[in-house]
Amino acid sequence: MAGHDEPPTEPTVVDADETTDTDDENDETESNTDTFSRKYVERLRRENAGYRERANRADELARRLHTALIQATGRLADPTDLPFDAAHLDDSDALETAIDELLTAKPHLASRRPFGDVGQGNRGGASEPPVNLADMLRARA
Template identity: 45%
Template sequence: MADTDHADTDEQDTDAAEGVNEQVTDDQDAVEATGDVEGDTDTADDDSTAETDAQDDDTEATEVEQLKAQADQHEQRADALAHRLHSALVAADGRLADPDDLPFNAEHLDDTDALSAAIGDLIARKPGLKAQNVTGDVGAGKRGSDRTPPADLLKIIQG
């Protein structure tokens, strides 16, 4: 009788398993037919969400590109202004005839001693770049009080 009970139990387990399998298969068929699963959102919502995400990604990419372009423009402008400042500092020193003779160095913008030393070194290596200051009498132009009075036409006519 123990064998019979055991056999009956096995049959019931098998029948129960087949019932569960049939229910799972029926549920899968229903899902395939309707396209709906419990707990899932509507596929239309998924599509619109995906489109919105794609648009957000495109917008963010465009904004990033615009910001990079602006940063490049600002960097170019900053470099140009740094070069102009360097030339102005060299010209203000007055020891070089042409401020562009001293190559740009960013350290010169912050350290006036380094700028002065660089100008002195350049003049020592190339004395022809030194500013020429003409002083003294070069023998040209008006001199002293050898001025003649302006001509008086009335006296000339009267004789």
């Protein structure tokens, strides 16, 4: 750098003897490491596999509970529209708030409730007797 009177530093030279010493030490530590028997390692793997299966089952059950809680509110047509959140399982207010926010953003996801008279349409006059197919067949015979 211009204006500095410091001499440039030279790279340090490492003796070849020092590097071979450290290599020997590394080999020595690797050979002294503890190893576990195959039987012990397999037992640990089986145990961990069991824990993973239990955790996966717990996650699956939590998702099913989340879907059931949403379905119980009856506010969404499809309960899977609301993404899973573990906080909804413990706090019903958080679940209600999340459903409100979802319905505000996407009102078309709300469940549809039929209203009015299901039997709408022409029902015939009140003075007309109901249709009797047996009488119609007898009249033509």
